[in-house]
Amino acid sequence: MGSNTFRSWGFADALDPSSRSELEALTKRMHAFYTDPANAIYWEQADAGNERWLPETHPYHCDLRSRMTTGERVVDFGCGGTHAFSNLKLAEVLYTGLDWSTDQVAQNRSREPEATYIAGSVMDGAREIDGSADWAISLFAIEHCTFPDRMLRRMAEAVRPGGRVAILCPDFEPGMPSLRAGFTAATRRDKFRRLQWLDLAWGIVQDKVFWPRRLRAVHRSSMRLPIYLHPRCLDAPYYSDTDAVFLATEAKIADHLQSLGLEVTTRGRRLDLPHAANLGICYVIAEKA
Numbered sequence: 001m002g003s004n005t006f007r008s009w010g011f012a013d014a015l016d017p018s019s020r021s022e023l024e025a026l027t028k029r030m031h032a033f034y035t036d037p038a039n040a041i042y043w044e045q046a047d048a049g050n051e052r053w054l055p056e057t058h059p060y061h062c063d064l065r066s067r068m069t070t071g072e073r074v075v076d077f078g079c080g081g082t083h084a085f086s087n088l089k090l091a092e093v094l095y096t097g098l099d100w101s102t103d104q105v106a107q108n109r110s111r112e113p114e115a116t117y118i119a120g121s122v123m124d125g126a127r128e129i130d131g132s133a134d135w136a137i138s139l140f141a142i143e144h145c146t147f148p149d150r151m152l153r154r155m156a157e158a159v160r161p162g163g164r165v166a167i168l169c170p171d172f173e174p175g176m177p178s179l180r181a182g183f184t185a186a187t188r189r190d191k192f193r194r195l196q197w198l199d200l201a202w203g204i205v206q207d208k209v210f211w212p213r214r215l216r217a218v219h220r221s222s223m224r225l226p227i228y229l230h231p232r233c234l235d236a237p238y239y240s241d242t243d244a245v246f247l248a249t250e251a252k253i254a255d256h257l258q259s260l261g262l263e264v265t266t267r268g269r270r271l272d273l274p275h276a277a278n279l280g281i282c283y284v285i286a287e288k289a
């Protein structure tokens with residue numbers, strides 16, 4: 001299958017130079033989405049459920065925290081609100097959060113003055129911390145990056161030799177929400193309640209019939225970092241993860257970190273964490289030589 005087929009399905013490879021201008025255009029639209037005050041609903045929903053990390057509900061977050069020691073410098077790429085800092089306080093680390101949203105960063109600064117917050121892109125921002133961090137972490141942000149390779153490179157640049165890069169994100173092997181949203185992005189339960197039968201049926205057909213074979217082909221293809229060019233958050237009201245663009249899998253992230261010269265030391269799939277089965281999460285930690 002050639003790249004034109006994948007393009008007709010809406011995918012481009014972040015590492016393909018011929019996709020660059022299209023992905024730059026998508027980057028601008030995503031930036032506008034995250035910084036538009038009209039998208040307040042996004043900020044209400046994006047952090048929901050992450051206020052408190054408990055081993056039963058957040059096994060990977062807790063595992064990551066348990067690997068940190070007092071006084072370590074942690075930089076959080078795509079930090080969103082203050083929940084990561086408030087949970088990492090337990091580990092007594094020195095925390096810096098980086099996010100695109102200037103409003104969110106301003107709010108974070110007033111809520112948590114002990115932490116440092118920087119407004120900027122995870123794909124090229126926060127140069128001032130280069131080489132000084134013990135940890136560069138990113139929690140549920142890489143899947144929103146139009147150039148995940150740039151974010152991973154920035155994370156590798158941020159840490160000192162011996163420092164670690166850690167990624168937590170959804171595992172989109174079975175697909176991503178924009179691919180099964182039907183005509184309007186909403187939960188199946190809401191569509192059922194609103195009697196949107198056609199919409200509900202189309203979402204199920206997309207999920208069970210239309211995409212599975214195509215997705216297998218995308219995963220098997222030579223595309224190393226596949227980006228979906230039509231995230232539904234840009235044309236419909238936001239609902240859970242319709243702002244994801246990178247078809248993230250643990251293998252793709254681990255391979256890319258390795259290609260940057262880091263040694264992958266931890267893969268979620270190989271850990272036997274209680275409560276972690278079926279969460280559908282990628283978890284990768286890699287160490288800089």
Ligand SMILES: C[S@@+](CC[C@H](N)C(=O)[O-])C[C@H]1O[C@@H](n2cnc3c(N)ncnc32)[C@H](O)[C@@H]1O
Binds near residue numbers: 080141
């Ligand atoms: C789903 S939220 C995750 C927030 C937080 N890490 C968490 O675990 O709740 C994704 C965050 O990534 C940020 N983001 C997405 N793309 C970004 C980029 N290129 N540069 C900086 N931040 C970005 C968004 O502004 C948003 O705060």
